[in-house]
Structures are given as structure tokens and as C-alpha cells.
Amino acid sequence: xEEFGVYAxxxxxxxxxxxxxxxxxxxxxxxxxxxxxxxxxxxxxxxGERICVNAELSDADRFPITIxxxxxxxxxxxxxxxEEETWTDCxxxxxxxxxxxxxxxxxxxxxELHGKRKRERSADQExxxxxxxxxxxxxxxxxxxxxxxxxxxxxxxxxxxxRISQKLFASGADSSEVKAAGHExxxxxxxxxxxxxxxxxxxxxxxxxxxxxxxPSGRWGQTLCPIDSQTAILIGGQGARMQFCKDPMWxxxxxxxxxxxxxxxxxxxxxxxxxxHTAIFDPHSKRIFVFGGSKNKKWFNDVxxxxxxxxxxxxxxxxxxxPPLAYHSCSMFRGELFVLGGVFPRPNPEPDxxxxxxxxxxxxxxxxxxxxxxGDKPSxxxxxxxxxxxxxxxxxxxxxDTPVCYNDxxxxxxxxxxxxxxxxxxxxxxxxxxxxxxxxxxTKFMIHGGYNGNSALSDAFVxxxxxxxxTELTLPQLSVPRAGHSIITMETPSHHLPSKEDAGVVKKxxxxxxxxDNEGRFYSDLTTVAVETLLDAL
Numbered sequence: 254x255e256e257f258g259v260y261a262x263x264x265x266x267x268x269x270x271x272x273x274x275x276x277x278x279x280x281x282x283x284x285x286x287x288x289x290x291x292x293x294x295x296x297x298x299x300x301g302e303r304i305c306v307n308a309e310l311s312d313a314d315r316f317p318i319t320i321x322x323x324x325x326x327x328x329x330x331x332x333x334x335x336e337e338e339t340w341t342d343c344x345x346x347x348x349x350x351x352x353x354x355x356x357x358x359x360x361x362x363x364x365e366l367h368g369k370r371k372r373e374r375s376a377d378q379e380x381x382x383x384x385x386x387x388x389x390x391x392x393x394x395x396x397x398x399x400x401x402x403x404x405x406x407x408x409x410x411x412x413x414x415x416r417i418s419q420k421l422f423a424s425g426a427d428s429s430e431v432k433a434a435g436h437e438x439x440x441x442x443x444x445x446x447x448x449x450x451x452x453x454x455x456x457x458x459x460x461x462x463x464x465x466x467x468x469p470s471g472r473w474g475q476t477l478c479p480i481d482s483q484t485a486i487l488i489g490g491q492g493a494r495m496q497f498c499k500d501p502m503w504x505x506x507x508x509x510x511x512x513x514x515x516x517x518x519x520x521x522x523x524x525x526x527x528x529x530h531t532a533i534f535d536p537h538s539k540r541i542f543v544f545g546g547s548k549n550k551k552w553f554n555d556v557x558x559x560x561x562x563x564x565x566x567x568x569x570x571x572x573x574x575x576p577p578l579a580y581h582s583c584s585m586f587r588g589e590l591f592v593l594g595g596v597f598p599r600p601n602p603e604p605d606x607x608x609x610x611x612x613x614x615x616x617x618x619x620x621x622x623x624x625x626x627x628g629d630k631p632s633x634x635x636x637x638x639x640x641x642x643x644x645x646x647x648x649x650x651x652x653x654d655t656p657v658c659y660n661d662x663x664x665x666x667x668x669x670x671x672x673x674x675x676x677x678x679x680x681x682x683x684x685x686x687x688x689x690x691x692x693x694x695x696t697k698f699m700i701h702g703g704y705n706g707n708s709a710l711s712d713a714f715v716x717x718x719x720x721x722x723x724t725e726l727t728l729p730q731l732s733v734p735r736a737g738h739s740i741i742t743m744e745t746p747s748h749h750l751p752s753k754e755d756a757g758v759v760k761k762x763x764x765x766x767x768x769x770d771n772e773g774r775f776y777s778d779l780t781t782v783a784v785e786t787l788l789d790a791l
Contacts, residue, residue: 257298259306259323259348264289272348273306279350285310287342290334294348300325304352305517307499313343319549320499326520326566335550468512469503471775473687473737473768474528478541480561482744483507486515486534486541489527490767492775497526497548507745507762510779521566524557528737529579533590534561535616542590542616545578552577552598556614573621575612580687582639584647586667590614593665594652596635607633607654611665628672631663636686640698642718648675650700650716653686658706660684662716679723682714689740691763693784699726702735702768709734709771715791724791730782731765738768738776742784763787 259273263286272281275298285292294308306323308330318340321330334340475490475498487503502516502523516523524530530546530553541559545552554577556569581595592612609632614621631637637652637659647665651658660682662675682688688703693715701713711734713726745762761784769775 255298257296257300257303259294259296259350261346262291262293262295264291272346273350280348282345282347285344285346291331292346293329293331294321294323294346295329296323297328302352303350305350307347307349307351309347310340311345311347312341315345316494317496318344320496321526322499322516324517324523327523467514468777468779469767470498470500471767471769471777472498473775475739475767476530476532476543477505477739477741477764477766478532478534479741479743480534480539480541485741485743485764486532486559486561487512487739487766488524488532488541488543489530489546491528493773497528501526505764505766505779507743507764510781519559519564519566522557522568523566524555525553527553527579529581529596531581531583531592533583533585535585535588537588538616540616542583542585542614544583544590544592544614545581545595547577547579547598550599552579554578558616569616569619571614571619571621575614575621576608578608580635580653581608582637582649584639584641586641586644586647588616590616591639591647591665593639593647593649594631594634594637607635607652609633624670626665626670626672629663629674630672631661632659634659634686636688636704638688638690638700640690640692642692642698643695646718648698648716648718650690651682651685651688651703653704653706656706658684658686675721677716677721677723680714680725681723682712683710685710687736689735689738689765689768691740691742693742693761693763693787697788699740699763699787701731701740701765702738704736704771709736709769711735715787726787726790728782728787728790730780733776734770735768735776736771739766740764760785 256275258271258275260269260271261283262269267289272283273279292310296306304324308321308323310318310320310332312318319332321332323330469487470492472490472492476488477485478488479485483506485505485507487505489501490498492498500514500516502514502519504513504515505511506513524543525548527546527548530543532541532543534541539561541561543557543559545554547553554575556571558567558569559565560567575592577598578592578595582593584591584593590613592614593610595608597606597608609630611624611626611630612621613624631649631652632654634652634654638650640648640650642648645667647667649663649665651660653659662677663672664675665672682700683705685703685705688710689701690698692698696719697715697717699713699715702710704710711732713728713731715724715726716722717724740763742761742763745760763782763784765780765782766778767776
């Protein structure tokens with residue numbers, strides 16, 4: 254049987270080069286030739302007890318450009334220079350093997366590829382210095398990209414070196430800057446903290462913490478999707494330094510509010526790293542549908558399905574046409590996905606850059622179609638919210654279409670397929686996008702936070718669909734400014750209620766995760782508030 258190995262191909266015509274082998278080092282770094290614009294990494298042979306291979310492209314300053322992961326179910330990665338805005342002529346490929354017999358491996362000499370650039374350190378220094386640190390990490394699921402660097406991690410680059418900002422959104426940015434590459438919004442989260450020292454460092458950056466010792470890295474633009482009364486699935490996101498999360502998939506267990514990293518547990522082709530996508534759970538088929546999103550200059554219109562019973566990914570070969578979209582809304586009604594709005598890739602195929610169209614995906618026959626819709630539909634926008642009320646109406650609020658930010662409200666009658674403008678009363682939320690929204694009851698939903706064009710917001714409002722009125726909500730748990738965060742409500746059993754007659758009563762809980770404050774912070778905290786407490790505060 255062929256031995257396990259990890260290979261790399263540099264350039265279209267480059268031959269495969271073996272970088273990791275079954276009896277070799279668990280860590281290697283190689284220089285990418287300056288003329289190469291394509292890197293392909295793949296594994297061959299039985300994985301055995303090996304968990305994954307972390308792959309990272311770093312620039313000359315050792316900042317990660319892009320990160321990927323090989324697993325027994327995802328055995329190939331490819332990167333092209335045009336996809337990565339920070340790809341320069343000084344790029345290093347770093348590979349780290351996790352799991353398997355990594356404690357007794359024999360170091361494999363790091364390869365010096367042909368090209369003008371020389372490595373900063375010799376092959377022996379690179380391997381010997383890194384091997385000890387990797388084996389110390391042992392069974393860590395993900396390793397912080399800068400955890401093994403001897404020099405401290407810079408807070409941010411000097412202005413002028415890169416046009417990418419640590420802020421989620423640049424004030425006054427034009428459409429080409431804001432709408433592309435995830436609206437130039439967040440950066441990539443590093444891996445979850447695994448030691449007490451890392452945990453302490455992470456705690457200084459987050460306003461509240463989960464009870465779990467292992468938590469997802471700080472991020473924005475992710476999705477948090479509840480699948481039952483005790484479980485929610487976290488997918489995707491970006492954090493610091495514009496990098497896509499190295500730990501893109503987690504399971505939240507609401508019984509004790511603990512996190513479990515689950516990327517390597519799912520079989521099948523996992524979705525490529527992305528932000529601005531949507532994830533919707535169908536309770537009848539027990540499947541999560543992931544659609545769209547973006548990764549730097551790449552936009553997606555693919556549909557990935559995670560079967561939560563078999564825990565297996567599959568990709569849909571859909572018929573019909575739907576454009577690549579990011580920061581759209583996606584609602585489920587009678588087993589179909591209703592996708593509204595979103596931003597197009599750059600260069601924009603439409604003058605406005607954002608979509609005002611409604612697309613429906615029918616999973617039964619795997620087809621996209623556009624329904625006939627009447628009435629006053631919303632103007633083109635992205636970063637808006639959509640709440641399904643009473644399984645009959647979709648309420649659309651806010652959004653962004655550079656340079657305009659909205660705070661208007663539209664309602665789609667799913668029976669008549671008719672849009673109408675909602676005339677509201679009370680103090681309405683200010684114009685915003687990338688806010689969080691969640692349904693609280695049959696007649697009420699909440700809007701929290703977001704971005705108004707200058708800063709992240711911390712206010713919260715509840716809308717009553719019976720009276721069409723807004724009510725501002727003031728709670729200390731929701732006082733942290735954040736945008737691009739996830740808000741969901743879950744029906745969680747009450748196991749610790751004081752009275753016996755209340756035992757087993759199903760209560761609704763609001764959960765808020767992640768997001769960023771547009772000042773360089775990306776949160777990994779989880780905030781919980783009883784929905785009953787929210788409604789009592791009105």
C-alpha cells in the first residue's frame with residue numbers, strides 16, 4: 254500500500270514535490286518561487302491516525318496570507334495569486350501535520366526551491382526550531398499562526414504598507430472598497446486558545462466569555478445555525494489581519510455552553526473558507542444549507558449541504574441560475590430557500606453593485622428560480638436582515654448600498670408574493686447594516702448593533718408586527734458595540750429552575766456570538782439572555 258505523503262505543485266507546469274512523508278518531519282516550510290502564481294497542496298496514501306495538515310501561505314514578514322487545511326475528507330487545496338490581495342513575490346508555504354505518530358518522527362530537510370529568494374533560516378534551524386513547538390502542542394486541533402513565532406505579533410501594519418485596514422469598515426469608503434472582498438470588513442481569526450496563557454490573552458479582548466476552556470477564535474461574518482434545542486453550528490468567518498478562520502466550524506452545546514471543534518469530524522467536501530454567506534437549517538430533513546459568501550476576490554453561488562444525522566457534507570449540482578452573492582439574506586419557507594439582495598462580485602455586473610432580486614432554491618429538485626413578485630420591493634442592498642414571522646411574512650430591515658445606509662422596513666407576504674413598505678411608529682433604529690436580528694415571538698423580532706457607515710453600534714430595538722411599532726431596548730448584556738455578529742434564539746429546556754412545577758418547561762434563549770467593533774477587536778464571546786427577560790424589559 255502506498256505510504257502517506259503530502260505533496261505540493263508550484264506553478265502550472267511544476268512537478269509534484271513531496272514535503273511531508275509517513276516517516277518524516279511533522280513540520281516543513283518551503284519558499285515559493287517568485288514567478289509562481291499557483292500553489293496546489295494535496296495528500297496521497299492512507300491517513301491512519303493523522304488528524305489534519307495545516308497549510309499556510311505567509312508573506313516576507315511572516316504574516317499569514319491565506320490558510321487552509323487538509324483532512325482525510327478534504328485532501329486537496331489550491332491557491333491562485335489573483336485571489337489573494339496580499340500575495341507578493343516573497344511567499345513561504347508552511348505545513349504542519351497533526352495527529353498520528355508525531356512524537357517519534359525523523360525531521361525531513363526543508364526544501365529550498367529554485368528561485369532568487371533565499372530562506373531567512375537554514376533548513377535545520379527551521380525544522381529543529383519548529384518541531385519541538387509542534388510536538389508540544391500535541392493534540393491541538395488548530396495552532397495559532399503566530400504561536401510558534403519568536404517575535405511578538407504586531408498589532409497592525411504601518412499605514413502605507415497595505416491598503417487593508419484593521420477596521421471592519423473604512424469610513425467613507427467607495428463601493429469598490431466596501432463591497433469587494435467581504436466589504437473589506439474583517440480579518441481572519443487565529444486558532445482557538447489552547448493554553449491558560451493564550452486563554453488569558455484572549456479574555457482581555459472579549460467583553461464576556463463562555464464557560465468552555467476552548468472557544469472559537471474571534472471573528473465576524475460567520476453564521477451560527479441552531480439545529481436542535483441543545484446544539485448550534487458555527488460556520489466560517491474572518492478575524493485579525495484579514496485572514497479567514499483556521500477553525501471554521503464549531504458545535505455549541507447549550508446545555509453547558511461549551512464549544513467543540515468539528516471541522517475534521519464531518520465527512521465529504523467541506524465548503525471553502527468564506528464570509529457573508531448564509532446557513533439555514535431545515536428541521537424536516539435535518540440538513541443545513543450553506544449558500545454564497547465571498548473570499549477576498551472570489552464570490553460564491555454554490556450550495557453546500559450538511560446532513561446533521563450522518564454528519565456529512567455534500568455539494569449540490571443545481572439547475573437554474575443564481576448570481577454569486579455575499580451579505581444577502583436567506584429565509585426558509587415550506588422547505589425552500591428565499592435569497593434576497595446581496596452584493597455582487599467586483600467588477601460589478603450591475604451599476605448599483607447590489608441586488609434587489611429574490612431567488613428561490615428548491616432542494617427537492619435542486620433548482621433555482623425567480624418567482625413573480627408584485628408590490629413595492631426593497632431597493633438594492635446588502636448586509637440587511639430578514640425575519641420570518643408566523644410562517645407567512647418576511648420582514649426586511651436596513652442594509653447598505655454604497656454610499657447609502659438604510660433603516661427602512663419592507664414586508665413580503667409569502668402567500669400573495671407581494672412586497673409592501675411597512676409604515677412604522679415609535680423610535681426606529683438608525684440606518685445600519687451587518688446588524689444582528691432574531692425572532693422573539695410570533696409577533697416580535699429584535700434588531701441589535703450593526704454598522705452605520707462610521708462606527709459599530711450597540712443599541713437594540715424590538716419591532717411588534719401587530720402594532721408596527723418600534724421599542725428601544727436597554728440591557729447591559731447587549732451594550733458592547735459590534736457588527737457582523739450572529740444572533741439566534743433557541744428553545745432550551747430549563748433544568749435548574751427553582752420550582753418543581755417549572756421543571757422541564759421550554760424557555761427561549763437569545764444567544765449573541767462574535768462580531769467586531771471596527772476598531773481592531775474581533776470577539777469570540779458568547780452572550781446569553783432569556784427571551785422572557787427581553788420581553789419584560791419592553
